[in-house]
Amino acid sequence: MAGAWWSGDCAVLSREHAERAEARQACLTKPPGALGRLETLAVELAAMQARDRPRAARVPVLLFAADHGVVAQGVSAFPAEVTVQMLANFAAGGAAIAVLARELGLPLHLRDVGTLAEGPVPGATVDKPCRGTRDLSAEAAMDAVEVAHVLEAGRRAVDEAGQDADLLLLGEMGIGNTTPASALACALAALPADGLVGAGTGLDDARIEGKQRVIERALALHGGAIAAAPTPALEALRRVGGLEIAAMAGAMVAAAQRGVPVLVDGFIVSAAALVAVGLNPGVRDWLLFSHCSAERGHARLLEALDATPLLRLDLRLGEGSGAALALPLLRLACALHNDMATFEEAAVAGASPA
Ligand SMILES: O=C(O)c1ccc[n+]([C@@H]2O[C@H](COP(=O)([O-])O)[C@@H](O)[C@H]2O)c1
Numbered sequence: 001m002a003g004a005w006w007s008g009d010c011a012v013l014s015r016e017h018a019e020r021a022e023a024r025q026a027c028l029t030k031p032p033g034a035l036g037r038l039e040t041l042a043v044e045l046a047a048m049q050a051r052d053r054p055r056a057a058r059v060p061v062l063l064f065a066a067d068h069g070v071v072a073q074g075v076s077a078f079p080a081e082v083t084v085q086m087l088a089n090f091a092a093g094g095a096a097i098a099v100l101a102r103e104l105g106l107p108l109h110l111r112d113v114g115t116l117a118e119g120p121v122p123g124a125t126v127d128k129p130c131r132g133t134r135d136l137s138a139e140a141a142m143d144a145v146e147v148a149h150v151l152e153a154g155r156r157a158v159d160e161a162g163q164d165a166d167l168l169l170l171g172e173m174g175i176g177n178t179t180p181a182s183a184l185a186c187a188l189a190a191l192p193a194d195g196l197v198g199a200g201t202g203l204d205d206a207r208i209e210g211k212q213r214v215i216e217r218a219l220a221l222h223g224g225a226i227a228a229a230p231t232p233a234l235e236a237l238r239r240v241g242g243l244e245i246a247a248m249a250g251a252m253v254a255a256a257q258r259g260v261p262v263l264v265d266g267f268i269v270s271a272a273a274l275v276a277v278g279l280n281p282g283v284r285d286w287l288l289f290s291h292c293s294a295e296r297g298h299a300r301l302l303e304a305l306d307a308t309p310l311l312r313l314d315l316r317l318g319e320g321s322g323a324a325l326a327l328p329l330l331r332l333a334c335a336l337h338n339d340m341a342t343f344e345e346a347a348v349a350g351a352s353p354a
């Protein structure tokens with residue numbers, strides 16, 4: 001779609017702030033480079049936020065939930081009704097992300113962008129074009145109106161919850177969503193399904209094989225049309241994607257256009273990142289990658305995004321949990337950058353001349 005909002009320019013990183021942040025790191029009381037990734041993280045955040053004092057204090061969690069028609073093919077270890085039940089558990093404060101958000105002081109914004117729920121789940125904002133996608137192994141998951149609506153639902157979430165945010169943390173919930181995420185990775189990063197498709201919520205090897213066949217069937221059905229489309233990322237999203245994945249892709253594009261960094265969670269959020277970068281390559285500069293999940297294909301997907309995640313903890317939960325766990329590292333990187341003494345301030349001698 002030429003001229004669509006998602007192809008509009010992304011904000012530009014501040015080279016000036018990056019240079020000043022690098023210069024400051026070189027003056028702090030440590031051997032240059034000794035704080036490793038924490039140094040580059042602080043510099044990246046300074047460039048994204050165009051601030052001399054980068055910060056990760058105000059961090060809303062945007063959690064998008066949706067359901068998937070392909071679950072009828074037996075691709076998940078859990079039934080579809082768990083999506084809505086977990087949405088209620090997020091709202092009640094009992095889910096992992098609810099605990100992490102409380103501990104870290106993060107507002108948790110719940111968006112139903114396409115669950116099977118007939119009415120609103122108390123505590124979650126409803127912004128959905130339909131209740132669940134269609135079965136992507138038999139037909140297109142969405143039509144053009146639905147995909148446009150849900151991309152905008154992501155943008156609306158950023159505009160409503162992302163005001164004054166230092167960065168955004170995106171998470172998802174959707175029984176069956178590792179199937180569209182895997183299909184998107186295959187279609188957009190030219191990765192073979194073999195070795196990429198994994199256990200999701202806990203399939204055994206025989207059921208992983210069945211899931212792989214479902215994905216291969218979908219790719220055989222939709223692959224030609226995706227490759228021939230003017231914007232393959234948009235066509236892949238519509239045909240083999242998911243509503244929460246589309247909303248997250250829309251949120252990433254909107255955040256990048258507004259100059260707000262996004263902390264990416266696990267396998268499904270990374271698939272959304274692949275879509276977002278396909279829709280608008282400028283998005284890539286605004287993404288930070290929190291962790292590599294235990295889902296089989298995640299490492300390859302991260303490689304395709306040229307991303308080096310901060311953590312590897314064998315998580316495979318989703319919900320934004322990995323991103324929440326990585327946030328303290330970002331906060332500490334900012335504190336070190338902002339509050340350490342320089343060599344001059346502390347009267348410490350610098351490196352000896354050769
Ligand atoms: O984020 C991940 O890396 C991740 C890996 C495996 C499973 N999940 C979560 O589990 C659900 C999808 O798994 P499945 O088996 O139903 O496709 C969905 O709610 C995701 O949040 C999440």
Ligand SMILES: Cc1cc2nc[nH]c2cc1C
Nearest residue numbers: 078082173201317318319
């Ligand atoms: C219980 C449960 C919690 C989840 N959180 C994210 N995906 C999930 C899948 C299940 C099954």
